[in-house]
Amino acid sequence: xxxxxxxxxxxxxxxxxxxxxxxxxxxxxxxxxxxxxxxxxxxxxxxxxxxxxxxxxxxxxxxxxxxxxxxxxxxxxxxxxxxxxxxxxxxxxxxxxxxxxxxxxxxxxxxxxxxxxxxxxxxxxxxxxxxxxxxxxxxxxxxxxxxxxxxxxxxxxxxxxxxxxxxxxxxxxxxxxxxxxxxxxxxxxxxxxxxxxxxxxxxxx
Amino acid sequence: xxxxxxxxxxxxxxxxxxxxxxxxxxxxxxxxxxxxxxxxxxxxxxxxxxxxxxxxxxxxxxxxxxxxxxxxxxxxxxxxxxxxxxxxxxxxxxxxxxxxxxxxxxxxxxxxxxxxxxxxxxxxxxxxxxxxxxxxxxxxxxxxxxxxxxxxxxxxxxxxxxxxxxxxxxxxxxxxxxxxxxxxxxxxxxxxxxxxxxxxxxxxxxxxxxxxxxxxxxxxxxxxxxxxxxxxxxxxxxxxxxxxxxxxxxxxxxxxxxxxxxxxxxxxxxxxxxxxxxxxxxxxxxxxxxxxxxxxxxxxxxxxxxxxxxxxxxxxxxxxxxxxxxxxxxxxxxxxxxxxxxxxxxxxxxxxxxxxxxxxxxxxxxxxxxxxxxxxxxxxxxxxxxxxxxxxxxxxxxxxxxxxxxxxxxxxxxxxxxxxxxxxxxxxxxxxxxxxxxxxxxxxxxxxxxxxxxxxxxxxxxxxxxxxxxxxxxxxxxxxxxxxxxxxxxxxxxxxxxxxxxxxxxxxxxxxxxxxxxxxxxxxxxxxxxxxxxxxxxxxxxxxxxxxxxxxxxxxxxxxxxxxxxxxxxxxxxxxxxxxxxxxxxxxxxxxxxxxxxxxxxxxxxxxxxxxxxxxxxxxxxxxxxxxxxxxxxxxxxxxxxxxxxxxxxxxxxxxxxxxxxxxxxxxxxxxxxxxxxxxxxxxxxxxxxxxxxxxxxxxxxxxxxxxxxxxxxxxxxxx
Numbered sequence: 001x002x003x004x005x006x007x008x009x010x011x012x013x014x015x016x017x018x019x020x021x022x023x024x025x026x027x028x029x030x031x032x033x034x035x036x037x038x039x040x041x042x043x044x045x046x047x048x049x050x051x052x053x054x055x056x057x058x059x060x061x062x063x064x065x066x067x068x069x070x071x072x073x074x075x076x077x078x079x080x081x082x083x084x085x086x087x088x089x090x091x092x093x094x095x096x097x098x099x100x101x102x103x104x105x106x107x108x109x110x111x112x113x114x115x116x117x118x119x120x121x122x123x124x125x126x127x128x129x130x131x132x133x134x135x136x137x138x139x140x141x142x143x144x145x146x147x148x149x150x151x152x153x154x155x156x157x158x159x160x161x162x163x164x165x166x167x168x169x170x171x172x173x174x175x176x177x178x179x180x181x182x183x184x185x186x187x188x189x190x191x192x193x194x195x196x197x198x199x200x201x202x203x204x205x
Numbered sequence: 206x207x208x209x210x211x212x213x214x215x216x217x218x219x220x221x222x223x224x225x226x227x228x229x230x231x232x233x234x235x236x237x238x239x240x241x242x243x244x245x246x247x248x249x250x251x252x253x254x255x256x257x258x259x260x261x262x263x264x265x266x267x268x269x270x271x272x273x274x275x276x277x278x279x280x281x282x283x284x285x286x287x288x289x290x291x292x293x294x295x296x297x298x299x300x301x302x303x304x305x306x307x308x309x310x311x312x313x314x315x316x317x318x319x320x321x322x323x324x325x326x327x328x329x330x331x332x333x334x335x336x337x338x339x340x341x342x343x344x345x346x347x348x349x350x351x352x353x354x355x356x357x358x359x360x361x362x363x364x365x366x367x368x369x370x371x372x373x374x375x376x377x378x379x380x381x382x383x384x385x386x387x388x389x390x391x392x393x394x395x396x397x398x399x400x401x402x403x404x405x406x407x408x409x410x411x412x413x414x415x416x417x418x419x420x421x422x423x424x425x426x427x428x429x430x431x432x433x434x435x436x437x438x439x440x441x442x443x444x445x446x447x448x449x450x451x452x453x454x455x456x457x458x459x460x461x462x463x464x465x466x467x468x469x470x471x472x473x474x475x476x477x478x479x480x481x482x483x484x485x486x487x488x489x490x491x492x493x494x495x496x497x498x499x500x501x502x503x504x505x506x507x508x509x510x511x512x513x514x515x516x517x518x519x520x521x522x523x524x525x526x527x528x529x530x531x532x533x534x535x536x537x538x539x540x541x542x543x544x545x546x547x548x549x550x551x552x553x554x555x556x557x558x559x560x561x562x563x564x565x566x567x568x569x570x571x572x573x574x575x576x577x578x579x580x581x582x583x584x585x586x587x588x589x590x591x592x593x594x595x596x597x598x599x600x601x602x603x604x605x606x607x608x609x610x611x612x613x614x615x616x617x618x619x620x621x622x623x624x625x626x627x628x629x630x631x632x633x634x635x636x637x638x639x640x641x642x643x644x645x646x647x648x649x650x651x652x653x654x655x656x657x658x659x660x661x662x663x664x665x666x667x668x669x670x671x672x673x674x675x676x677x678x679x680x681x682x683x684x685x686x687x688x689x690x691x692x693x694x695x696x697x698x699x700x701x702x703x704x705x706x707x708x709x710x711x712x713x714x715x716x717x718x719x720x721x722x723x724x725x726x727x728x729x730x731x732x733x734x735x736x737x738x739x740x741x742x743x744x745x746x747x748x749x750x751x752x753x754x755x756x757x758x759x760x761x762x763x764x765x766x767x768x769x770x771x772x773x774x775x776x777x778x779x780x781x782x783x784x785x786x787x788x789x790x791x792x793x794x795x796x797x798x799x800x801x802x803x804x805x806x807x808x809x810x811x812x813x814x815x816x817x818x819x820x821x822x823x824x825x826x827x828x829x830x831x832x833x834x835x836x837x838x839x840x841x842x843x844x845x846x847x848x849x850x851x852x853x854x855x856x857x858x859x860x861x862x863x864x865x866x867x868x869x870x871x872x873x874x875x876x877x878x879x880x881x882x883x884x885x886x887x888x889x890x891x892x893x894x895x896x897x898x899x900x901x902x903x904x905x906x907x908x909x910x911x912x913x914x915x916x917x918x919x920x921x922x923x924x925x
Contacts (some may be wrong), residue, residue, distance in 0.1 A: 025255050043248035043259040050252045050279065076718045081284045116720075117766075127438065160813055163859060205914075 022052055026188050030061065038065050049093075056097025057188045063089040063105055064190075070112045079116060083109055092134055100140035101190055104149055107132040111153060118160070129153055144178035145190065148197040155200065169204050172197050217269045234300030235265035236260050236280055239643065244304060247282035252289065270294065275489040275879070280304065286595075306643075307595070320682075321353055321411040327338045334497040339807050340820040342870045343906055345672065346409075347388075347399040350428070352762035352805040352822060354635040354725070355413035358483075359635060359798050359829075360847070361878040361897040363396030364388060367413050368729060369427030369756030369799050373691045378510060379406075380545045382561035384605065385582030387428075389491065390516050390567060392533040395900060400539075402466075405497065407433035413760070414727055415708040417636045418650025418666045419588070419602070424731070425571040434547075436462035436499045442788045446865075446908025448890035465695055468493045479901050484534060487519030488773030508546040520900075525883035525893040527572070537567040553592040562584050578612035578625075580692075596640035606630040621902025624744075626699035628689065630656045636666070644672045654687065660702055663688055676717050682710045690735045694742045702750055705732045719767030725760040734787040738886060754785030754793055774808035794840040797879055802824040816857040823850045831879050834892045847876040861912045869904040 025048050033041035042065045049058035063086045070082035086109050094102035107129050109190040114125040133153065136146035151168040158165050237246040243264020250257025256270035260282075271278075273294055281287045285304035292300075347365050351358040357366045364372030369820040377387035379401070388397040390449035410429040413422075420427045439462075442453040453466035472488040493514035500507040519534035545559040568575065611625040636650030648668040655661040664687065670680035687703040691697065706731045715722040734752025736867030742748075764775035783800055786793035794802070802825075809820040828843035836842070853867035878897040886891050 019490075021255070039246045041260055043246075043250075043257070046248050046281065047250040047255050047257045050250065051255055078283075085283060131438075 010035055019177065021193070022048065022055070023187060024043075026058065027063075029058075030188070031124065033061075033065055041065055045098070054096070056093060057186075059089050059093040060097060060101065060105065061188075063093075063109075064192075066104060067109045067112055070109075071115065075145060076116065079112070083112055098143075100136045100143045100146055101115065103132055103136035104145045107149060107153070122157075122160075124156060132190055142181070144175040144182055144197070145193040147178060148175035148193055148200075151175065152196070152200055169201065172201050221579075228296045229269045229271050230273075231267060232278070232296060232300065233265070233270050233296070233546075234299070235264045236266065236282065236304060237264050238285070238304060240305065241303075242910075244282050244285065245657055247302075247304070249278065249281060249302070250669075251364065252277040265540035266922040273617045277368040288811075295431075305595075307878070320416070321355075321413060337811060338818065338853075338855070340809075340822040340867065341824075341849070342822075343398075343867055343869070343904065344402065345398045346401065346430070351412060352775070352777060352807050352824065353411065353413075354723070354779050355426075356411075356760045357779070357800060357803050357826070358396075359878060360396065360876060360899060362798075363391070363398060365428065366798060367426035368727060368758060368779075369781050369785070369796070370729075371691075371796065371798055374423060374425035376420070376427050377509065378420065378427060379543050379561070380431055380559060380587070381429060382543050382545065382559040382586060383422075383582070383584040384543070384561065385563040385580060385608070386539055386541070386543070386565050389514075390518065390535050390537045391489075391517060392520060392535055393521075400541075401430065402495075405432055405510070406430045409777075413475050413710075413725075414729065415666065415684040417648070417666065417711050418636045418652040418664070419600070419633075420605070421604070421632055421652050421654055421664065421686070422630065422688050423643065424686055424704060425729070425845075432497070432499075432508055432510065434499065434508060436460055436500055436501055437464060438462075441913040442466075442910070444910040446889050447906055448472065448908070460502050461498070462772060464497040464499075466495050468495075474899075475905070479903065479905070481901050482898055483520050483522040483900050483905075484530070487517055487534065489518040491516045504549050508545050510541075510543045512539075512541050519710065523895055524887075525881055525895045528883065528887060528893060532570075532573045533572075534570040535567065537565060540564045555590040555592070558586070559587040559588075566773060573616065574611060575615040577615075578610065581607070581609040583607040585592045585611050597638070599635065599637035601635035602633070604630070604632040604634065606632075610692055610696055624696060626695045628657050628695075628699075630828075642862075646672075656689070656703070658700055658702060662703075675716050678714050678716075680712045681712075682712070684708050692833070694735055694737075694748065697742055697744050697746070698748045701735060701748055704734050704750075704752075706730065718846070721762070721764045723760070723762040727756075727758055727760070729756040731755065731785060731787075734785065736787060737789055739789045739791075752785070752787040754783070754787060756781060756785075758782055771811040772808065772812070773810075774806065778803070778804040780803075789838050795830045797829055797831050797840070800828040800829050818855045820853045821850065821893045822852075823848070825849075829879055832882070833880070833894075834882055844877050844879060847878075848872070848874060849876070863910045863911065865906070865908045867904075867906040868900060870899070870902060873902050875902065 025044065029041050029044040029048065032044060042062050045058045045065070046063040049055070049062060052058060066082045066086040066089070068087065070079050073079035073082055086105070090102055090109065110125055110129045110132060111134055114121050114129065129152070130150065133146055133150035136143060137150070140146065148171070151171040155165045155168045175197050176194070179197070182191065214604045228346050236244045238244055243260065243262070245262050247260040247264070248257060249266045251261065251270055251272055254270060256268055256272065256274055258266045258268035268513065275291050277289055278292050279287065279289045280302045282304055284307055286307045288302055288304060293356060302854065302881055323639050339349040347363065355368050359366065362372065365375050366692060367375050368563055372424050377384045387400055389400055389872065391397045396519050403676055409431065409717070412427050414426060416427045420429070436457055437455045437885045439457045440455050442451070444451045449468065449470040451468045453464060455462055455464040461815055469492040470489070473490070476485050476488045491514060493512065495510065495512035498507070498509040515538050517534070519532070519533045521530050523529070524531040541563045543561045545557065548556045550556060554870060559870045561582070561584040563580070565580045566577070568577040572686070583606065585605045586602060588602035590598070592598045604669065606628065608628040609625070613623050614621045632652060632654040634650065635654040636648060638646070638648045640646050646669070650666040652664040652666065653661065653662070664685045666683040666684035668680060669808045670678055672678050686706045686708065689703050690701045694701070708727065710725055710727045712725045731752070731754040733750045734754060736749040736752040737746045738749035757783040758779060761778045762775065766773045781799055781803070783795055784793045785796050787796070805822065807820070807822045809818060813819050825846065826850050827846050829844050831844065832840045833842045849869070850870040850871045851867070853865065856864045858864060875898065880894045880896055881891040
C-alpha cells in the first residue's frame, strides 16, 4: 500500500515536474521584469517560448515587455526596433491564446508609435488604435485592460483636442469592477492595468 | 519499506544528477557585429530547452546545458538579423557569432540627392498633413510645395517650377502613372491650381532633379503623388465655404472601400465681396466629381481613381496688344482615370500594372477669336520589382505613352483646319539599389526611350550615398534627361527633336529626432532647347533646336519640430543662377520666370487651450528680369522683390467639426510679377505695357468642415 502510494506520488511529482519547470521559469522571468531587468526577462521569455511552442503567455509577456520598454526609449531608432520586434511577435503568435489580450497589446504598440510624433501620426493612427481596442472588447467584453486602455487613450487625446471625458471615466470605473471579477484559471494570465486605471480615476479633474 | 522508499528516491534522482554532473556542458562564446564589436543583450539559447544566456556588455555569453548531440542554437539581438545554427554538443571551443544589422527594422535612411519625400516614411522631410496645413496653400498641393527648396511658383501662373526650369519641365504622376492635365484652367496671367485634392494622397515624392529611371520625359523634375493603398472606413464628409460646397461619402465592405465626392466651386461671392483688379464676366466656376475604389488583400492591391470636372472662367481686361479691354472666356471638360494594380508574388517579387487615361476639351475665346482644342492622354506601365535581400533590390519595366492634341481657330465664319500632333512613346527602364559597403549605397538605372520622331536615346541615372554617421549622409546624383518640346510649339511643328538636360547634385543631410538640415548644390546643363524668332510661336516660324543653358545653385532646408513644444517650422532658401537661350530670347539670359533668390518660412503652432492650430507662411522672392523694348539693351530690367505673408487658423469645435480661416497676403502688398509689352509701337512710338498683378489684393477663405463617421476620430483636417 505504502509502495503504491510512493509510486503514485513519484509519478505525480514527475508529471508536475514538467509543469513546474515551465511555471518556475515563468515566475523567474516575471520576477526579473519586476526587478527592472527587462532585457534578461525578455530573453528568458523568448527561451521559454521556443521550448513551449503551444503556450502563448511567454510570447505575450515578451511582447508586453518590449512594447512597455518602447514607451521609455529616448532614442528613435531603438524605439522603432522595440515596436517592430513586439509587432513581429504579435503577428506570429496571436493565433494562440486570448485574441482580446493580443489586441490590447497591438493597441499599445500603435500608441507607442503615435507618441513618437503625435502631431503628424495622430490623424493616421488614432482611429486605428480606437478600432483595435474596440475589436479587443468585441472579442472579450469583460476584458478590463481593453476597456481601461480605450478609456485612457481617449482621455489623453481629449486633453489635446478638447471635449468631455465623463463617459471615459465611467468606463474606467466599470473596468475596476471587471478587474475585481477577473479570475482566470490559467496561471500567469495577464492581470496588469488595475493600478493605472486607479491612478487615472484619482487624477480625474 | 523505508529502504525501498529511499532507494526509489535515489534511483529517481540519480539519472538526473549524474547527467548534470557528467554531461552538462558549458556553451560559451561571443556575439559581435560585422565590425567585430561585441553586441550586448543578445539572447543565445538552445531551441526547445530553457538553456541560454544574454550577452554581457562586451558580447560574451556562457551557460551550461544538459543537452547532448545536435542542438539548434538560436541567437537573437535587437536591431540584428536572428541567426540559428545546428551544433554538436559537447563543443570543443568557444563560439563566435557575427550578426548582420537588420535593415528592414530601421527604415533605411538612404537620402538621395534631389529627392524630397513627403509622407509617413521614416526619412520623409514633410508629412502629407504638413503640406495641406501650410498657410496660404488653400488646399492646393502646388502652392504648398513652393515652400520647399528648389521649387518656385510664379504668381501669375500658379504652376510648379523647379530649379530654373519652366513649368513644363515638371511632370506630375499619380502612383507612377503620368497625369496629362494636372492643373485647372485659367486665362492669361491668372494662376491655376492643382487639380487634385491633397486628401487623396498619402505620400508624395518630389524630385528636384536627377530622378529615378522609372520616370522620363521631364527636363527638370517629377512630382509623384501616391494614394493610400488601405481601404478607408465608412464616413460622410460635408463642407461649406466661401468658395462652394463639397460632399463625400465612403462605404466599406470588408477589404474594399468606395468613396464618392462631389464638389462645386464658385469664386463669384469672393469677387463680389473684395475689390478686384480685373472685370470678371464669369468668375471661376467648377463642378466636379470623383470616385475612388480601394481594395487590398494579402496578395493584391487595387486602386482606381476616376474623375470628371467642368470649369469655366471669363473676364475683361486691358491687353497691350489690342490697346483696349478684351474679353477672354475659357471653358473645359476633363475626364481622368488612373488605375493601378499590384500583385505580390512568391520570392519577394512584385508586379505593378498601371493605366492612366485623360481626355480634355477646352475652348478659349479671345475677343472674336475662338480656339477649341482636345487633348487625349494614355499611359500604360508594367513594372516588376524584386527584393533579393536587405541590401539588394531591383526593378524593371515598360512604359507606353500616347498623346494626341488637336486644335482649331475660328474667326467669325472662318475656321482653320485642325492642326496638332500625335505622340507615341515606348520606353524600357531598369534600376538596381545596392548596399555596396555597410555605409555606401548605390542606385543605378537606365532608361531607353523610342519616340514618334523615330529618335531613340539611352538615359543613365545614378545616385551614390555615403552615411557619415547615424545622422549625417552625403550623396551625389547624376542623370541624363530628355523631354519633348512643349505643346504650344509641337502643335505647329510636331517633328522637332527632344530637348536635353544633365543633372549633377551634391547633397549633405543631417537628421535627428524632429530636426532636419539639407544642403544641396546642383548643376544642370541644357542642350537642344527650342528657339524661334521674337514673338509667340506660330505656323510660319522656323524653329531651331540649338538653344542651350545652364542653371547652378544652392538649396537649404531646415526643419525643427522639437525645440518648442507644439511648434513646427521649416525654412527653405534657394539660390538659382540660371542662364538659358531658349524660345524667343536673343541670347542666353536669366529667364523671366526665374527669381534668383527665393525663400520661405512656414510655421504652425498648436494652441491646446483654444483647440486651434494657427499657421503662417512667409515667402520672399527677389525681382524677376524682363525686357523693356523702350530702352536700350536686352532683358535689362528687374521687377521689385516680392514678400507675401499668409496666415491660417483652424478651430476644432469638436473632433469632427472644424472651422478654417485662411488669409493670403495679409500685409496687402501689391506685387508686380512682370510686365507684358505690346508687340508693336503705339502712335507715340512707344511700346505699351501692362503690369501682371494678382486679381485681388488678398484671398480670404472661410469654411466649415464636418465629418460623420462611426469612428469619432476621423475629421477633415487633412483637407484644409
